[in-house]
Amino acid sequence: MSDVPLNPGDAVRSPPRPRTRRDAQFDRIRDREAARQGTKLRGGRFLSKFLNNRLAVVGLVIFASIILLSLAAPLIAQHDPKSPNLRAMLDPPSAEHWFGTDRTGRDIFARVLYGGRVSILVGLGSALLSALIGVVIGVYSGYVGGWLDWVAMRISEIFMSFPQIILVLLLVAILGQSLLNLIVIFTLTGWGGIYRMARARMLSIREEEYVQALRSFGLGPARIAYKHMLPNALGPIMVNITLSTAAFILQEAGLSFLGLGVPMSVPTWGNILNAAQDLRLLENAWWVWLPVGATISLFVLSVNFIGDGLRDATDPSQQG
Amino acid sequence: MQPSEPILRLRDVHVHFPIKGGVFKRTKDHVRAVDGVDLDVYKGEVLGLVGESGCGKTTLGKAILQLVRATGGSVTYHGDAGETELTTLDDAGLFPFRKRLQIVFQDPHSSLNPAYTIFGSLEDPLRHYGVRSRAERRKIVGDLLEAVNMRREAMDRYPHEFSGGQRQRIGIARALSIEPELIVCDEAVSALDVSIQAQVLQLLMDLKREKQLTYVFITHDLSVTEYLCDRIAVMYLGRIVELCDAEELFANTLHPYTEALLSAIPVADLDRKSERIVLEGDVPSPVNPPSGCPFHPRCRYAQDVCRTDVPALRPYRTAAGGEHLAACHLIDQPPAD
């Protein structure tokens, strides 16, 4: 290891690298560290990562306010969402009717608020129910494997390969239009996705050594699967729930728009949109479709932001 | 050390994993992970199980604990209540024996559940074995952590707050929690930094003395076995090729594979550099092991007989009067039987 001194001019002196914006950022971090040597970062990493994600926080605020407004609909709305007012048909937005009125003179603001209750119930309810079914089956069969896993897999494939629209037509034809039917249909067609995800997570967690250790203690499979393995699969499952909530709300709007969802008399976001199925209204009465359309988009967007935030916060490989 | 009575007796243990393929998932072939192992583990000893990756040492360790079920042969446990055949017991029947046999894993990063605190991870087995009160469980977990030189308060923290060496110690504490008699250490120090390895090795030795434990120490590192083990079994392709006291193995190596393995280990001592015996090629696949002696394609002494006949594991007399088992046709001293 001889220490030959390097004469200046020995090396080809290319100019130093130009500074970039990143360099300034690095300098700030370095100076801050030098100033407060010895202090440690504390606090929940999960929470701070989530709160550092601006979009996720914005999403959470929008999500919470839409839900609160819908829940408090009777206190806020001055009009009954179902009673027509023939003297005020297709009124544009005014101080009396904030979002205007529809063709039968019903207050659209009130309908959007009350519609939110049904739509969010369908969306969140179906998502939670399908998650419950998918997780309960997926976690156990993924851990135990064998014939149980095979059977569950085939059943999920059958449900997932069924065209949803045919199931809907079938159920509507047999049972008629109702809120409950919609939730049942969404749950039946939706659990497969979460089941597969939960199962896949279990297959990889099953190989972890702490699971082997629990087995070597002779603990039962249900306890190992639900108590010890499930918490480690919860991150992606939560993300999936938020994303499918958004998807179900859009599907409800779509099916109601086609007249297959909730009965037209019940205000839902989809039914309100459905009322705008008319070129004349689309062109001349923007208030019939724009506010509700914007609300749906806003809600779905906020749920997606929350889902992304959750994913980033629970993924240890992503540095915040 | 003169071995006392056996605690475990393995006879002709086979573990074959099926390889499934084709449309109907038919079994096409078998991976012969463990292919006929006879082995006794004596009370209070440290038995080293050495070999390269794929030699079946980890599978054998798991077969002892019934985490992998043997497809042939017998594993008998010799306890106070006499002998018990473990391979035929179901989960409920195994329950009392799970308490006697425990395992410490290799990877300190995956051996603790990240979702629970240390107490959350360690309390469940205790509850399972009848410790009903939470206060009692907290006391036991605290005592265990102190036994592995950690602070009691560590039980309320999460695994990611600990370094690799600390996690490995927690893993050892977990194995100790139900007071087993025999612990299988599966590469328990291999994933640790060198400066931490010695801490964990010394902890294992101290615990063995205090609690009269028996270890089956699975490793690829012969330098560690020489330091730690009383007896060493060298495995190659699912079989034991050499088995004897540790000192005897290093002083009087009989099997050519052990010889090559020993010479291949880099030694941190410039005055002990010996000639490297470089083996040609790779370990053959355990799906189609070579005919005859499994080592013959890489063996520099191989003769015709090695290609056709499988050598039996035969005992030879040692200078000290002990037994030295080796499976090779070409050992130039007569077997002791």
Add this chain to the structure above:
Amino acid sequence: MTDRTPGPDPELALSVRDLKTYIYANNRCNRALDGVSFDIHRGKTLCIVGESGCGKSVTAASILQLLPELSRIEEGEIVYHGAEGPVNIERLKRNGRRMRAIRGKEIAMIFQDPMTALNPVYSIGFQIKEMLLYHTRLGKRARHAKAIDLLRSMGIPLPEKRVREYPHLYSGGMRQRAMIAIAMSCDPRILIADEPTTALDVTIQAQIFELMDTLKREQGTAIMLITHDMGVVAELADDVAVMYMGQIVEAGPVGQVLRNPLHPYTRALLESIPVLGRGKNQQIRAIPGQTPDPYDRPTGCQFAERCRYRVDACAEMPPETQVSSSHRVRCWRHREFMADAAE
């Protein structure tokens, strides 16, 4: 080694002077390398030895400018001495044309895990020929012939057949040979090997060591080998640099450092591992405690907290001291250890 003549040493391949590389992930600053200096010579192997987190891999990444995005070289020089005169690597653009020309052609690197370092969708031959295509002017036929030659010289049987095969058909040891074949395809002056055998079995490790020794002897390649295993150092190294917490605490020819270690950390490392052949009664001495938090490094000697020989002076950072023409150490008490050794 004791070259005192002025002017650059013709055997010098790379010199690193007072290199500082900081990593800025998570809005924190990790001073991963804190003033590292060493030379690599042609036909010699320099082993960098240390535990995880000591900065040995960051050193390799700095030399090739393969550092993670959120990091930079703060100070110091990395001078590559190539055929066309010295080049200051730290001044080149990370992914500029000149840096890419040095990577692979002048300085090549092999990694720890041969299972993931090869692309599974291309044949081994394709991956070698791709390097030749980028860095040489060889024609198609010549490239194919050279790929076969390379595989043969790495000791891969049936190279004509193997050259067309995909990585999954190669075993772990064969893949590492193929990696070395790719690395050596453009006759680099320097080969950086980052724990090349950690993922391999000992009998395969011995094969790879044999190969690296041959490269050094026959092609005069300068090798920088990163390892955590003192055994590997004893086996392969000409020179050794012991790293701890981003600094070289001791460096010198392998005979001097291993026979006569002057830094307490080097001594502790050597005493903490069982050595084959020393029997069951050998003393091993664990190093107490653990490596400090990289975000909260001690201000003085980095090893002081765990050191048996600690004195008050250790609260301040000891300077790197040259104890002989080629042996240097960073410890306040090295003179006492030298005197001990002389007795």
